[in-house]
Amino acid sequence: MKFKLFCLSIFFLMLANVKSNAQESAIKEFDDKNLTEPMGSDNIAYQWAYLALEGTAYDTDRYNPRPTITSRFLGLIFTSMYDAWTRYDDKASPVYLNDVERRPASERTLTNKEIAVSYAAYRALNEYYYSDSTMFRKKMIDLGLDPDDHSLDKNTPAGIGNLAAKMVINQRRNDGSNQYGEVEGSNGVPYYDYTHYQPVNDIDENVDINRWQPKYFINQEGEKFDPGCLTPYWQNVEPLLLKKADQFRPGPPPKMGSDQLAEEVKQVVDLQANLTPENKALVEFMRDGPKSVQQAGHWLKFSQDVSRRDNHTLDEDVKMYFYVQSVAMDGFIACWDSKMFYDFARPFALVHEYYGDKMIKGWGGPGVGMTEMKGSEWRPYSPDNFLCPPFPSYVSGHSTISGGCAEALRLFTGDDEFGEEVKRIPGALTEPDNVDEEVVLKFPTFTKTGEMAGISRVMGGYHIQADNIEGLKLGRRIAQYNYKRYLELIGETSGNSTSK
Numbered sequence: 001m002k003f004k005l006f007c008l009s010i011f012f013l014m015l016a017n018v019k020s021n022a023q024e025s026a027i028k029e030f031d032d033k034n035l036t037e038p039m040g041s042d043n044i045a046y047q048w049a050y051l052a053l054e055g056t057a058y059d060t061d062r063y064n065p066r067p068t069i070t071s072r073f074l075g076l077i078f079t080s081m082y083d084a085w086t087r088y089d090d091k092a093s094p095v096y097l098n099d100v101e102r103r104p105a106s107e108r109t110l111t112n113k114e115i116a117v118s119y120a121a122y123r124a125l126n127e128y129y130y131s132d133s134t135m136f137r138k139k140m141i142d143l144g145l146d147p148d149d150h151s152l153d154k155n156t157p158a159g160i161g162n163l164a165a166k167m168v169i170n171q172r173r174n175d176g177s178n179q180y181g182e183v184e185g186s187n188g189v190p191y192y193d194y195t196h197y198q199p200v201n202d203i204d205e206n207v208d209i210n211r212w213q214p215k216y217f218i219n220q221e222g223e224k225f226d227p228g229c230l231t232p233y234w235q236n237v238e239p240l241l242l243k244k245a246d247q248f249r250p251g252p253p254p255k256m257g258s259d260q261l262a263e264e265v266k267q268v269v270d271l272q273a274n275l276t277p278e279n280k281a282l283v284e285f286m287r288d289g290p291k292s293v294q295q296a297g298h299w300l301k302f303s304q305d306v307s308r309r310d311n312h313t314l315d316e317d318v319k320m321y322f323y324v325q326s327v328a329m330d331g332f333i334a335c336w337d338s339k340m341f342y343d344f345a346r347p348f349a350l351v352h353e354y355y356g357d358k359m360i361k362g363w364g365g366p367g368v369g370m371t372e373m374k375g376s377e378w379r380p381y382s383p384d385n386f387l388c389p390p391f392p393s394y395v396s397g398h399s400t401i402s403g404g405c406a407e408a409l410r411l412f413t414g415d416d417e418f419g420e421e422v423k424r425i426p427g428a429l430t431e432p433d434n435v436d437e438e439v440v441l442k443f444p445t446f447t448k449t450g451e452m453a454g455i456s457r458v459m460g461g462y463h464i465q466a467d468n469i470e471g472l473k474l475g476r477r478i479a480q481y482n483y484k485r486y487l488e489l490i491g492e493t494s495g496n497s498t499s500k
Contacts, residue, residue: 037110040308044114044143045081045317048121049304051139052077055129057291062131064227065386067397068234068332069191071296072177073128075240075329076168077121082322084120084164088113088157089315091491095240096167100154112157113314118145119161127169176236197232197340206349209256212392213349218384227390234336241485242330245337248477250470253344253394256353264464265354268347271459272381273361273370277436279459280426283381285441286398286456288429295398295453296328299405302449305420306409320412323486327404327479334478335400335471336391344394347461348387351378363461366431380461383430389462396463399454399471400478406450407479416445450475 040046056070083094087101088108094100103112118140125136140147145158152166153159173179178186178194186192201213203226216224235245254261275283286298293301303324307317355375362378364371380388389397410416421442427435443449454468463471487493 037313039311039313041304043307043312043314043317044117045314045321046304046307046312047139048081048118048125049078049300049317049321051136052121052125052129053291053293053297053300053304054135055125055132056293056297058132059129060292060294065292065294066191066230067294067296067401068231068237068336069177070294071325071329071332071401072237074296074300075325076172077124077128078318078321078325079240080120080124080165080168081117082318083168084116084157084161085113085315085318086489087160088116089490093489093491094164095489096171097160097164098167100160100163103155103160110314114143115145115157116161116164117314117318118143119149119158120164121161122147123162123165124168127165172238175238176233178233191231193229193232195233195236197229199229200343201349206353209349209353210345211343212345214390215348215388217387217390220385230389230391231336232340232391234333235340237333239330239333240326241482242334242478245333246341247481248334248474249338249341250395250474253342253466253470254464260466261350261464262354264466265347265350268458268461268464269351269355269360269362269375269378272363272461275363275370275381275459277426278439278441279456280381280430280436281424281439282441282452282456283460284426284429285422285424286402286453287382287460295401295405296325296332298453299324299328299401299409302405302418302420302446303409306413306418309419310413319486319490320409323412323482324405324408326482326486327408327475328401330482331401331404331475331478332397334474335395335397338395338470338474339392339397342394343392344467346388346393347464348378348380350464351461352376367433369431369434378461381430382460382462393463394467395471395474396454396457396467397471398457399450399463399468400475402450402453402475403472404450404475404479406446407476408483409446411479411483413446416447418443418446418449420449 052074059070079095083097086092086094087103122136122140126133137147149158150162151159152163178191181188181190181192183194185194199214200208200211203214203216206213214226217227218224239245303320352375358375359372360375360378361370362373363381364373382388421440423438423440425435425438450472454472457463458465458468
């Protein structure tokens with residue numbers, strides 16, 4: 001009996017030792033991973049996302065703001081990176097990378113992922129931001145990669161990266177964006193309006209107050225010009241994860257003669273008349289964003305804030321950027337569907353119609369500030385060279401993209417907490433000769449940040465509240481729909497609260 005007890009004691013001691021060794025091994029493996037795998041701003045996906053933001057900023061400098069177009073660029077760049085990465089993941093499926101097998105488990109190393117993602121990013125960036133190819137080439141060389149390696153070998157990370165970008169580019173060539181000016185009726189001009197949209201209201205005469213009226217801008221030489229309607233065909237662009245552009249189209253905006261429209265136009269006037277320094281800073285920050293990267297780029301920057309905060313790995317960043325930018329790309333397509341379907345007026349014309357010769361308080365322009373004026377003289381809180389967005393108002397693009405991307409980050413992280421803040425000098429972009437002291441804008445949650453972006457457009461005089469509220473709703477519906485599609489692609493289920 002004693003011998004049996006002795007043997008059992010030895011057995012349990014050995015078992016405990018084996019368990020302890022296994023635990024120590026697991027801990028060591030975890031520690032080694034966290035010591036060796038670059039995280040946050042050090043991971044390769046983050047670094048390519050930074051260059052995508054640089055490319056977006058330079059694109060804005062060259063071509064002026066064109067948020068629809070840049071949202072597609074960013075969406076397809078991160079789709080290319082995601083597709084390449086999936087071949088080194090154990091369950092994720094690509095969007096466009098067909099007939100390329102998943103690599104064996106022994107090849108699913110961080111190094112191979114970095115190479116595949118880098119080649120995909122490099123080729124896609126060269127396609128969409130080709131004017132900055134030198135910058136992207138330098139990054140490849142700095143990473144020790146050959147930018148002239150055009151291999152399409154399905155068995156190597158470089159070949160898979162090149163193939164991923166190639167397939168995205170090829171399969172999106174005829175997606176309705178008219179990137180190459182090849183759509184019938186576009187005269188060979190890239191992004192030419194092949195639908196030949198003509199506004200109901202002439203730039204000098206408003207015959208239907210419920211419809212959008214173009215406005216003159218003034219360039220740096222003091223000359224008036226009509227920028228035309230920005231991509232009025234964008235609702236024809238094929239979505240990335242949505243089924244179709246009008247999938248979640250909102251109901252109609254309030255019309256002239258309704259109590260709702262009268263109240264919302266008054267709200268625009270009152271908000272502008274009482275702009276605080278913090279309000280001005282918010283309007284400018286959300287209008288221009290960091291480095292003029294448009295709304296999709298703005299939320300890519302916020303995504304990078306999350307990456308640094310949460311020490312994301314390459315895997316986490318690839319998935320996050322792909323999902324968030326799918327929402328931005330699809331959000332612009334759905335937003336333009338609503339804009340062009342309803343062709344609704346902006347506050348610029350509505351305030352003039354409602355207040356006419358009545359005296360109101362408003363912003364009189366640079367060097368004037370807040371002053372008493374006739375309603376017919378009212379203008380948005382915006383510089384002359386970009387006085388008012390050149391396209392119909394309903395729904396707000398800022399609200400759609402911000403509501404959607406905020407919801408996407410909430411779903412991805414599994415928590416609404418954000419915690420970012422930025423310092424701004426109020427008026428620096430709009431009235432640089434009359435600025436206030438620096439203020440701090442705080443963004444406590446993703447949802448609140450999206451709502452702040454939306455209401456800033458009402459404060460600035462670009463939208464009525466209906467544009468904002470319905471835009472936020474539209475964006476969130478897209479984010480929720482795309483999240484289910486995204487989870488299916490990465491091999492998870494919609495019941496998961498987070499995909500990290």
